[in-house]
Amino acid sequence: xxxxxxxxxxxxxxxxxxxxxxxxxxxxxxxxxxxxxxxxxxxxxxxxxxxxxxxxxxxxxxxxxxxxxxxxxxxxxxxxxxxxxxxxxxxxxxxxxxxxxxxxxxxxxxxxxxxxxxxxxxxxxxxxxxxxxxxxxxxxxxxxxxxxxxxxxxxxxxxxxxxxxxxxxxxxxxxxxxxxxxxxxxxxxxxxxxxxxxxxxxxxxxxxxxxxxxxxxxxxxxxxxxxxxxxxxxxxxxxxxxxxxxxxxxxxxxxxxxxxxxxxxxxxxxxxxxxxxxxxxxxxxxxxxxxxxxxxxxxxxxxxxxxxxxxxxxxxxxxxxxxxxxxxxxxxxxxxxxxxxxxxxxxxxxxxxxxxxxxxxxxxxxxxxxxxxxxxxxxxxxxx
Amino acid sequence: xxxxxxxxxxxxxxxxxxxxxxxxxxxxxxxxxxxxxxxxxxxxxxxxxxxxxxxxxxxxxxxxxxxxxxxxxxxxxxxxxxxxxxxxxxxxxxxxxxxxxxxxxxxxxxxxxxxxxxxxxxxxxxxxxxxxxxxxxxxxxxxxxxxxxxxxxxxxxxxxxxxxxxxxxxxxxxxxxxxxxxxxxxxxxxxxxxxxxxxxxxxxxxxxxxxxxxxxxxxxxxxxxxxxxxxxxxxxxxxxxxxxxxxxxxxxxxxxxxxxxxxxxxxxxxxxxxxxxxxxxxxxxxxxxxxxxxxxxxxxxxxxxxxxxxxxxxxxxxxxxxxxxxxxxxxxxxxxxxxxxxxxxxxxxxxxxxxxxxxxxxxxxxxxxxxxxxxxxxxxxxxxxxxxxxxxxxxx
Numbered sequence: 016x017x018x019x020x021x022x023x024x025x026x027x028x029x030x031x032x033x034x035x036x037x038x039x040x041x042x043x044x045x046x047x048x049x050x051x052x053x054x055x056x057x058x059x060x061x062x063x064x065x066x067x068x069x070x071x072x073x074x075x076x077x078x079x080x081x082x083x084x085x086x087x088x089x090x091x092x093x094x095x096x097x098x099x100x101x102x103x104x105x106x107x108x109x110x111x112x113x114x115x116x117x118x119x120x121x122x123x124x125x126x127x128x129x130x131x132x133x134x135x136x137x138x139x140x141x142x143x144x145x146x147x148x149x150x151x152x153x154x155x156x157x158x159x160x161x162x163x164x165x166x167x168x169x170x171x172x173x174x175x176x177x178x179x180x181x182x183x184x185x186x187x188x189x190x191x192x193x194x195x196x197x198x199x200x201x202x203x204x205x206x207x208x209x210x211x212x213x214x215x216x217x218x219x220x221x222x223x224x225x226x227x228x229x230x231x232x233x234x235x236x237x238x239x240x241x242x243x244x245x246x247x248x249x250x251x252x253x254x255x256x257x258x259x260x261x262x263x264x265x266x267x268x269x270x271x272x273x274x275x276x277x278x279x280x281x282x283x284x285x286x287x288x289x290x291x292x293x294x295x296x297x298x299x300x301x302x303x304x305x306x307x308x309x310x311x312x313x314x315x316x317x318x319x320x321x322x323x324x325x326x327x328x329x330x331x332x333x334x335x336x337x338x339x340x341x342x343x344x345x346x347x348x349x350x351x352x353x354x355x356x357x358x359x360x361x362x363x364x365x366x367x368x369x370x371x372x373x374x375x376x377x378x379x380x381x382x383x384x385x386x387x388x389x390x391x392x393x394x395x396x397x398x399x
Numbered sequence: 400x401x402x403x404x405x406x407x408x409x410x411x412x413x414x415x416x417x418x419x420x421x422x423x424x425x426x427x428x429x430x431x432x433x434x435x436x437x438x439x440x441x442x443x444x445x446x447x448x449x450x451x452x453x454x455x456x457x458x459x460x461x462x463x464x465x466x467x468x469x470x471x472x473x474x475x476x477x478x479x480x481x482x483x484x485x486x487x488x489x490x491x492x493x494x495x496x497x498x499x500x501x502x503x504x505x506x507x508x509x510x511x512x513x514x515x516x517x518x519x520x521x522x523x524x525x526x527x528x529x530x531x532x533x534x535x536x537x538x539x540x541x542x543x544x545x546x547x548x549x550x551x552x553x554x555x556x557x558x559x560x561x562x563x564x565x566x567x568x569x570x571x572x573x574x575x576x577x578x579x580x581x582x583x584x585x586x587x588x589x590x591x592x593x594x595x596x597x598x599x600x601x602x603x604x605x606x607x608x609x610x611x612x613x614x615x616x617x618x619x620x621x622x623x624x625x626x627x628x629x630x631x632x633x634x635x636x637x638x639x640x641x642x643x644x645x646x647x648x649x650x651x652x653x654x655x656x657x658x659x660x661x662x663x664x665x666x667x668x669x670x671x672x673x674x675x676x677x678x679x680x681x682x683x684x685x686x687x688x689x690x691x692x693x694x695x696x697x698x699x700x701x702x703x704x705x706x707x708x709x710x711x712x713x714x715x716x717x718x719x720x721x722x723x724x725x726x727x728x729x730x731x732x733x734x735x736x737x738x739x740x741x742x743x744x745x746x747x748x749x750x751x752x753x754x755x756x757x758x759x760x761x762x763x764x765x766x767x768x769x770x771x772x773x774x775x776x777x778x779x780x781x782x783x784x785x786x787x788x789x790x791x792x793x794x795x
Binding site: 034035036037038040041044048051058074077086087088090092093129131132133134135138139142146147 | 650659660
C-alpha cells in the first residue's frame with residue numbers, strides 16, 4: 016500500500032456565468048466522457064471503477080439527496096456511489112482515505128454546481144446558519160466575510176488599493192486560463208469605485224456567480240501506470256473545522272487554515288513551504304482572503320499581508336496563476352478547481368501560465384462562513 | 400410538608416408567579432408578608448407590574464402581613480374555607496395595613512384545585528369562565544368583534560365572546576350576526592382542540608368542525624387576544640412554553656431542461672411522445688435521459704412512441720400532499736398509472752394519471768396479460784410540460 020494518491024486525468028467544462036441551456040447532468044456528462052477517453056478506464060467489477068465519489072449541494076440543486084439525479088451520467092449505476100455535500104476538496108481527502116486504506120484502488124471523482132439556477136447564492140448561504148438566531152440576523156457568507164475582512168485588514172494593514180490590485184491581477188490571470196470564467200478586464204480605478212456590498216467588501220471583491228463541473232480519475236500508486244504516463248501525486252492532505260458559531264472565533268487568526276496546512280505539510284514531509292513548494296492555489300472567494308490565506312499556509316509573515324502584496328509576494332510564490340476563485344468557480348467546487356490547476360501545472364499542461372520549475376504545489380479550499388472549514392492538499396510531480 | 404385537600408402551602412406559593420396578573424398590579428407598589436404557622440414566612444414584593452416572592456425570617460418591613468395556619472391558608476386559596484368566616488373566627492389575621500392587603504386579591508388568578516378527571520362540561524365551563532381573565536386588552540385596541548361558539552353533542556352549548564372598547568364579555572347564547580362562528584359537531588372535539596390533543600387542520604378536513612365568517616379573525620387574531628388556556632389537570636405546575644419557529648424556506652429556481660428533456664417536453668406541445676434509445680442495448684427511456692445508465696453511453700436517438708398504450712402498474716392515491724412547486728393540493732382519490740406505450744417493451748413505462756371516473760375500471764397488466772388500453776387526453780393550450788397530457792383515459 017502506497018503513501019500517495021495518483022491523479023491520472025482531469026476534465027472540466029469552462030467556468031460560465033449561466034449555462035441556461037444545460038442541466039447539470041449535461042455538464043457532468045461533458046466531463047465524464049473525456050475522463051473515460053483519456054484513461055481508457057472501464058467499469059469492470061474486477062479491474063475497473065467500483066467507487067464513484069461525487070460532490071454536489073442539495074440547496075443549489077434544489078432537491079434532496081442531490082446525487083440521486085446524477086448517478087446515471089457519472090456511471091454510478093450498480094456501483095458504490097458516495098456524495099460529498101461539502102467543499103469538493105474533501106472528496107479528495109475521502110478518496111485518499113479510501114485508496115490508502117486499501118478499500119478500493121480506482122476512484123472516479125465528479126462534481127458539479129450550477130450557481131446560476133437559484134435566485135440568490137446569498138439566500139443559499141444564509142441557510143448555513145441556525146434558524147433561530149443567526150439566520151434572522153441575515154448572516155450569509157458575504158456579510159460574514161466582511162466582518163472577517165475588516166478584522167484582518169486592520170491586523171495586516173491591507174488597503175482598499177491593495178484589494179483592487181488583487182482583483183485586477185486575478186482577472187488578467189483568468190483571461191489566460193482557457194477554462195476560466197470570461198470576465199471583463201478591469202483596472203484598479205474600477206475596483207475602487209465598485210459598489211460596496213458589505214463594507215469593506217465591494218462587488219468586484221467577490222467571486223462571481225459561476226456554473227461548473229469537473230471530473231478526475233484517482234488511483235493507487237500501484238495502478239497509476241495503467242491509466243496515464245504522467246500522473247500527479249497527492250502526497251499530503253489536512254483539514255480543520257473551526258467553531259461554527261461566529262461569536263466563538265477569532266476571525267483574523269487563521270486558526271483552522273494553519274492547522275490544516277500543518278497537517279498536510281507533515282504528511283508530505285515538508286518543512287519549509289516557501290522553499291519546497293513552487294506554486295500555490297488559494298481559495299480567494301473574496302479579495303482580502305488571498306493575503307490572509309497566504310499567511311495561513313505560511314508564505315507571508317503573520318500580520319504582514321499588506322506588505323507581502325506590495326513586495327510582490329503573489330508573483331514570488333506563483334499564487335493563483337489560474338485566476339483563482341476570485342475569477343469565478345462555484346463556491347462548492349473551489350478546492351477541485353485549485354487542485355485541477357495544480358495538476359495542469361505539475362503535468363506541464365498549463366500553457367502560458369506554466370511555472371517552469373514546478374515540482375510541488377499546494378491547493379487550498381475554504382468553506383463555511385469566513386473560512387470556517389479549511390483544507391490543504393500537497394501535490395507533486397513524478398519525480399517530486 | 401402537610402397536605403390539605405391534596406395541596407401544600409408550598410404549592411400555593413410556588414404557583415404565584417404563574418398565576419400573577421400584571422393587569423391587577425397596576426397601582427400596587429408594596430411588600431406583603433405571609434406568616435404560615437409551622438411552615439415559614441414569605442414576602443411578596445409587587446412593583447412595576449411585576450412580582451417577586453422570597454422566603455424570609457423578617458417580615459417587619461411589610462406593609463401588611465397575613466398570619467394563618469397551613470390548613471386555613473390552603474383552604475382559603477383553594478376555596479374550601481370561607482375567608483370571611485375564617486377571619487371573623489380568628490383563624491387568620493392581617494397585621495398592618497388591612498386595606499393594602501385587600502389589593503392582593505386582584506393580583507392572582509384563582510388557584511384551581513387539580514382534579515383527577517374533568518368532564519367535557521366542566522372543561523367548557525372552565526374554558527369560558529377564564530376567557531375574561533385571559534383577555535389581553537392591549538391587543539384589542541380599536542377592535543370590535545364577536546366570536547360565537549356553537550358546540551354540539553350532549554355536553555355542548557353556545558357561547559359568545561364580545562370585544563368592544565378594549566373590554567371582553569362572555570354570554571351563553573349566540574345573538575345577532577357574529578364576526579366569526581366556530582361550529583363543532585361534538586363539543587368534546589373542541590375541548591381536545593383547545594387542549595392541543597388534536598389539530599385544527601385534521602378536524603376541519605374530517606368535516607367535524609367548520610368556521611364561518613371572518614375565519615382569519617379566529618385563526619390569527621384570537622391567539623393574540625387571549626392567553627392560552629391552561630389545563631387545570633396539568634397540576635398547576637408551570638409548563639415550559641414550547642417555542643417553535645415556523646418558516647417557509649423558499650429560493651426561486653430556474654431549471655434548465657437541457658437538450659434531452661427539452662426535446663421530450665417540446666414534443667408534448669406537438670402531441671408527440673418521444674423516448675430515447677440506447678445505441679448499445681436498444682433500451683428505450685421515458686422520459687428520455689442523457690445516457691443509458693446501464694451501458695454508460697449517450698442515448699441520442701429519439702423514437703416516437705404511443706401515444707396509446709396499456710396500463711402496467713396502477714395505484715389509487717387517497718391522501719395527497721400538496722404539490723411542493725405550487726402549494727396546490729391534488730384532488731383525491733386519483734389513479735396513478737404506469738403505461739407501456741405502443742413501441743415500448745419491458746419496463747419502458749411512462750408514469751401519469753388516469754381519468755378519475757375510470758379508476759375502478761382499470762386492469763393492470765404484466766408480460767403475459769395485457770392491461771387496459773389507454774390513450775392520452777391532451778390539454779388544448781400546451782406549454783411543454785407534463786400537464787400537456789391532462790390524463791390518460793380508456794381507449795374505447
